[in-house]
Amino acid sequence: MDPDLSKLDAFLAEAGVDGYLIEADGETADQRYLSGFTAPDPFVTLYTGETTLLVSALEYGRAMRTARADRIERHSTYDHRANVAEYGSPGGKYRTLAAFLDSHSADSVAVPRDFPVGTADGLRDHGIAVEADPDGVVGSIRARKVDEEIDHVRATQRANEAAMARAEDLLVSATVDGGTLRLDGDPLTAERVKRAIEIELLAHDCALDETIVACGADAADPHDRGSGPLAADEAIIVDIFPRSKTSGYYADMTRTFCVGDPGETIERWYDLTYEAQRAALDTIEAGVSGSDVHDAVCDVYEDAGLPTLRADETTETGFIHTTGHGVGLDIHEHPRLSEEETELEAGNVVTVEPGLYDPEVGGVRIEDLVVVTEDGHENLTEYPTELAVGSGG
């Protein structure tokens, strides 16, 4: 993929700096996007209209073969070993990097906000002006996906659907014993469902650090990953956010299931959350603000008399998070669907994930992943939205 970096050119011109500098490993989204290279250890990318990588001897061969860059240079070109011998580590490294920038006539650079302060100050000591880019220009370029990237996200969401189906299968196949789910003679635990999800994702060449399979009070904390035996008659939140090992692109989906009788409150919450999600989706199109989408969700919940952070910033129950976030090389990226004003653009890929939470009741969340289009959206999620699963018998 050849990213359109005209926005970065404009940013550099506006900021009046010579280049954009990244020092990060290749799993870092901005780094991977700009360099087209992945490596486990940090390396350097300089953009000055052309893209130049500065890598160690160990990475040089692979960088030459695989990186998307106009030039690839080695530390040794800048007397790195002698620098480290004389000035130690990290002092020698800063000297090497300053010489590299000098050779590319970059006396001033903008850097991402999360650029390492040690390197920034080290370069400043060598007379390089280093300015943190407050808004994350590479992140804002990344937010607008080209078709190839959308295909990557779609492929990861297909893997995600296969994993969600594995989880649902286990719930459907479970029996109930004393209020607890059992399968093949053992309790059906959150851990067991997560393992099945992980194995299915591996088979689709996807990785994931975390999955949420949370039941009852666990599910009432949106960041609780869930643990222990799963219960009948309670809402079980399954939230999966895998990343393709090949493309590096994430996907994201949540479903809420119940084996047995969810009871009136969970059922009402589920219907409301579905309604809130539809209202949000109806709002989405290029040109609207992320906050309009978020407001659509809050309106549904507040009209039903349920608490939201919008109405009461101290509430610990009800709708206690934002409506969604961008998904791409990062799992959380631009744009946000929150109180923040952000104009949506065609090509944005965002989650739409309203939810309700209360430790006394549990949690309900429904999350789809969609692409913003000029006149609406395309839903990348092909998975049914149904609360009741299994016989519970």
Added chain:
Amino acid sequence: MDPDLSKLDAFLAEAGVDGYLIEADGETADQRYLSGFTAPDPFVTLYTGETTLLVSALEYGRAMRTARADRIERHSTYDHRANVAEYGSPGGKYRTLAAFLDSHSADSVAVPRDFPVGTADGLRDHGIAVEADPDGVVGSIRARKVDEEIDHVRATQRANEAAMARAEDLLVSATVDGGTLRLDGDPLTAERVKRAIEIELLAHDCALDETIVACGADAADPHDRGSGPLAADEAIIVDIFPRSKTSGYYADMTRTFCVGDPGETIERWYDLTYEAQRAALDTIEAGVSGSDVHDAVCDVYEDAGLPTLRADETTETGFIHTTGHGVGLDIHEHPRLSEEETELEAGNVVTVEPGLYDPEVGGVRIEDLVVVTEDGHENLTEYPTELAVGSGG
């Protein structure tokens, strides 16, 4: 675990600063170590003799339940929402953080080298002195493990051994057809072996981002992960570095296998590498320098007439990496076994991984994980070291 932070107290006194500040997610090793908390999004830890966390509302409940900290505070205590409304993001965040530091009388802080420059400069604008800690004091504290941490690493290495055994089983069971390994009617590929490794690790509650299963020329590049059908009569490097999902501690091990006839060069390289590893292990004890261990490896290879980076910094074949690295909450941490002078301490956990590489021949590497003790080392690796596997028949 209650870490001994007396070295951090001494560092702060020496540096003449009021506190040590970290802003990072909970997967970042220094953050996890100091806060005893994990969270997917960045949060703040301030150490001033006591440890205080600053977290979002979303993380507050879980932090109260699980973090090892003297105090946990919320953004809302410092008018975060109003700050963001008035000064935007990230400006409002810097204001919130400055108010937090002010309330803890921290006018000056040291930060890790990889602390985000945006936040550092934002705090400086509010009159806080922010100094990057060049040597990574928390990393140097982490390098010296207590028994509980060593047990965590050992448990992860047990999982690693189970995974290595799965990989070896597949190689042992393979047949050879036209020089290529086959199993159950299909080619035995690097991807298939990696998948078996990953599934075994999942069953042991371990995660991993990458595994190396590299054969022939792939194996000659130490950072190549390997792909495609595996060949008979060639060296196959299997390097596995999983992390326990529960404890967060890594382990690391490499074995090199050959199905069929490795030939004279690979056999000689293997024997030399084994000898180099034994020489390195013999050198290890508290008080010696990491460079002495590295020198022991280089001596063996150079005496045999093989190139090393020590003898020729431009060589692209032979022993082209360092001898080892610390392993703990990070996969690469202090101390290094390299040209660098670093005094080993009892409680250091380090890899010892000599290797030889040449695209014309392939690669050989043998890696064990050991704890440095007062008078030697304890090897945490219980896995045979044998090149020849399978009948190749």
